[in-house]
Amino acid sequence: MNGRGLSIDYARLAGRIRELGAVGALEGGGVGRLALSDADRAGRDLLVDWMWALGLDVEIDAIGNIFGWREGAEITAPVMTGSHIDSVRAGGMLDGAYGVLAGLEVVTCLNDHAVTTDKPLVVAAFTNEEGARFHPDMMGSLVHVGGMSLSDALDTRDTAGLRLGDELTRIGYAGGATPGAIKPAAFIELHIEQGPILEAEGIRIGAVEGVQGISWREYVFQGQANHAGTTPMRLRRDAGLAAARLAVAVADIVAEQVGTVGEIEPAPNLVNVVPGRARLTVDLRNTDEARLQEAEARVARAADEIAAAADLGLESRSLARFEPVAFDAAIVDSVARAAEARGHSHRRMPSGAGHDAQMLARIAPAGMIFVPSIAGISHNPAEHTAPEDLEAGANLLLDVMLELAEAP
Amino acid sequence: MNGRGLSIDYARLAGRIRELGAVGALEGGGVGRLALSDADRAGRDLLVDWMWALGLDVEIDAIGNIFGWREGAEITAPVMTGSHIDSVRAGGMLDGAYGVLAGLEVVTCLNDHAVTTDKPLVVAAFTNEEGARFHPDMMGSLVHVGGMSLSDALDTRDTAGLRLGDELTRIGYAGGATPGAIKPAAFIELHIEQGPILEAEGIRIGAVEGVQGISWREYVFQGQANHAGTTPMRLRRDAGLAAARLAVAVADIVAEQVGTVGEIEPAPNLVNVVPGRARLTVDLRNTDEARLQEAEARVARAADEIAAAADLGLESRSLARFEPVAFDAAIVDSVARAAEARGHSHRRMPSGAGHDAQMLARIAPAGMIFVPSIAGISHNPAEHTAPEDLEAGANLLLDVMLELAEAP
Incomplete structure (x- = not known):
């Protein structure tokens, strides 16, 4: 519980989740809102309308990231929350959208109670987190933190040969703001786990300590x-x-x-x-990172041995490599404390999937809150999280944002 | 050496192999003469012309099998040799064609020396041995021995939906003879090994004892x-x-x-x-057959255990199943004796691949002669056999056919 005794309105949050989930809804369930598609544009339009209605200043940058600003008492670096509203080809309505809309719900709640935080608040929706249409994934947040140049990002093409920059202009979201201009004081992202651990252990809240390093x-x-x-076996x-x-x-090797x-x-x-x-x-x-490198070395050695034993040629190449990301210890503590205060079971855990928060961690103290994914199902229309878990997660987002926004 | 002291003319045989190999020749080498294609028609036309030129009576049956008859002194069941002239999409010029053209060379040699055998001789080219366009393979010989009905065979379709019977009519090879009308006194097929065993062991001639049973x-x-x-490994x-x-x-299991x-x-x-x-x-x-069944049972058990250990569903179905075929012991002996007589190294061996001879074995004493395939390469433009091996094989075909045609 936060110091002001506020809680979010779950019915209102659930209504926005359903409303955005209807944009790009697929026959038979699920959402298909590929980055910079017509459905993505319609989702963005809805999000921006909501931001305006809440009195937020909407800023759109040149890679299409959307930021909704809520003024604070001080003119200073904001506390930012956010995620993404693009989806995989056939995904669920929670992945990404839940975090963005919970951010809007936090703002709505503060508006309703006429709360002015010390620091400004920003709700962000980053472009093309999924990477399902344009590579790489987490592109909008990657450009925001300077990990990829704007021109390289705009020049990426989908499998049909369409250029990202052209698609961004086509849907009207090639904004004027310079990517990365906003350096938040802190970043906190609320997301479904997309894995089975919380549900399997009967725990409601994950205080995410970091993101696994990835080696493809x-x-x-x-x-x-x-x-x-x-051909005889021996030949x-x-x-x-x-x-x-x-x-x-x-x-x-990876047991x-x-x-x-x-x-x-074959x-x-x-x-x-x-x-x-x-x-x-x-x-x-x-x-x-050390254990990741050890696993890489062991797999490479196994491949060499297998090739040598069977008189085979062997080539290998890296497809992707990210070092592990550690989130800010104070923010992780803050999530755990907030869960404790509201009486929610919780555990510290890594994120198995990539998230925009890992990019923001390059430029600001960052953290994440996880809620359970039923059966760990994700990137699938069957993705689901219990309402009480969604409500709990949004309340923790409120609590942590208030704490961060009042911190000196 | 046969009793008449005859040997084939390798240059003439090689010339016919090259000439037929030019029909459907592929850029960069190899042959593409899929069953009932225009190239197959052109190859059949060439073969039939050669048969006519040799004075053979040409008979074509309703599944397109081509038989060239050479009269014997007696009106009785013939000694038949043969193979096929269709190829895989990109094959070599020897697979199948070598056996058919060696049969023609035997006839040419006997004509040149005015030899009349006791029994008639037949040189056969069976339709669609490869099964590369229409399934199953060995179709023409299978229909000949009654293992598949003519109507079922004619109704098979290629991946473009074209019906075999229509294609057969289109290329002019829907003949009038009833499939299976010819019951040979014996059948002997000469073929490249399509495997590496003879070359690896430095042996020139394989006296084929039978064809492996196949379980797909x-x-x-x-x-x-x-x-x-x-997703954690344990989940x-x-x-x-x-x-x-x-x-x-x-x-x-199959070591x-x-x-x-x-x-x-996956x-x-x-x-x-x-x-x-x-x-x-x-x-x-x-x-x-018993060992084949044992291997099938062990693989099935392994699959069950693997599925059970990982909590997986498992389904399986048979794609093809043929019992092993044993060739006629007297014909196998005859091949070995003939190799011995000409001073060629030889060994008894199974055939790993399927051949028309295994179908003919259902209705007649049958056997095969193998010559080495360099590096065991087959169904590939790089397929090759040394000239001296091709010559040796064709001479053995002559010797064995003469022996069979003079047998009581």
């Missing part, structure tokens, strides 16, 4: 395609079998962490041909 | 697609990992035989998603 690597084994009937150079062995090795072989592509991929070539991807994540 | 089975593991970053139901484990298990996982298809096949579903194929072959 592609391995390609090169052997010899041969006839499955006429084979089976690249598909090597890929299978590496997939099994990855599971052994205490997470590691995933998501793609396996070639020619025919029932009666020994695969002459096989490609697989290895996704390793860890909250500790 | 598809396994599908069904788990739960999950986020690769947020995963990773179907892709299960497929990899089964592929490794197959290699262990003394052959077994191949040619296709692995879904959704994305770098950052734990595969929720994975499909793989298992190709098992053995010359012994």
Whole structure:
């Protein structure tokens, strides 16, 4: 509970979630609001209307990030919350939108009670967090913190060849503000967990300590395609079998962490041909950079050994690599204390997925609040979180934002 | 050496191989003569012209099999040789064609020396042995021996939806003869090994004892697609990992035989998603039916155990199943004796690939002669066999056909 005894109005928050969820709604459930699509524009329009109605100053920057400002008593760096309203091709209505709309609910609550915070508040919606249409993901927040140049971001293209900058102009969200002009005093993002841990442990609130480092690597084994009937086992150079062995090795290596072989592509991929070539991807994540590097080294060694044992060529390349991000200890404490004060079960935990907050952490003290995802399902129309959990998360966002906005 | 002291003319045989190999020749090498394509028609036209020129009676049956008859002294069941002239999409010029043209060379040699055999001789080219365009493979010989009805065969369609019967009529090879009307006294097929065994052992001639039984089975593991970053290993139901484990298990199970996982298809096949579903194929072959069944049972058990351990659903279905075929012991002996007589190194061996001879074995004593495939490469433009090996094989075909045609 915050010092002012305020709580959010869950029915109002749920109404906005449903209303935004109707924009780009898919037949049979779920949301398809790919970044810079017509549905994204309609969602942005709705969000900006709500911001105006709440008396926020709306600022849109050149990469399309939307910021709604609420004045504070002081003219100083704001406390920012936010997330994104773009979705994967067929996602749920909570991923991203929940955090943005909970931010609006915090503002609405403060407006209703005529509360003026010391620091200004900003509710942000960052462009193209999902990366489902334009790569990389977390693009808007990445540009905001200077991790990618504006021109590179505008020049990215989707699979149809459409340029991001052109699409941004087309939907009317190529704003005039300079990306990164706002340096928040603190950043706090509320999000669904997108994993099964909170639900499995019966815990309502995650005080997110950081984001796992990510290592994506592609391995390609090169052997010899041969006839499955006429080639004795000892004379084979089976690249598909090597890929299978590496997939099994990855599971052994990462038993205490997470590691995933998501793609396996033997070639020619025919029932009666020994695969002459096989490609697989290895996704390793860890909250500790040293342990992530150790896992990378062990997987690479396993791949080398498998290739050598089967007389195969081996090539590999990095597809993505991010070091782990540690959130601000004071903000993590603040989330845990706020959960305690409202009597919600909570635990400290890492984020397995990437979030805009990890980008903002480069320029400001940052943190996140997680609420449970039922069955851990995410990026799927079946994504769901219990109403009482959504309400609890939004109240904690209110509490933490008030604390941050009143801090010296 | 045969009793008449005859040998084939390799230059003439090689010339016909080159000439037929030019029909459907691919840029950069190799042959694309898919069954009932325009190239197949052109190849058939050339073959029939050669048969006519050699004075053979040409008979074409309703499934398009071509038979060139050479009269014998007796009116009785003929000794038949043959193979096929269709190819895979990008194959070599020897697979199939070598056996048919060596048969023509035997006839040419006998004509040149005015030899009349006791029994008639028939040189056959069976329709759609490869199965690369219409399924199943070995179709023409299968229909010939009554293993598939003519109407079912004519009603098969290629991936473009074209009906085999229509294509057969289009290229002018829907013949009037009833399939299976010819019951040979014996059948002998000369073919490249399509495997590496003869070359690896430095042996020129394979006396083929039989054809491995084939078991093709598809396994599908069904788990739960999950986020690769947020889903702890213990909560995963990773179907892709299960497929990899089964592929490794197959290699262990079949160490003394052959077994191949040619296709692995995880879904959704994305770098950052734990595969929720994975499909793989298992190709098992053995010359012994009991051992083939044992391998099938062990693979099925491994799949069950892997699925149970990871809480996955499992479905499987047979894609193809042929029991091993044993060739006629007297014909196998005859091939070995003939190789001995000409001073060629030889060994008894199974065929790893399927051949028309295994179908003919259902209705007649049958056998095969193998010559080495360099590096075991087959179904590939790089397919190659040394000239001296091709010559040796054709001479053995002559010797064995003469022996069979003079037998009581």
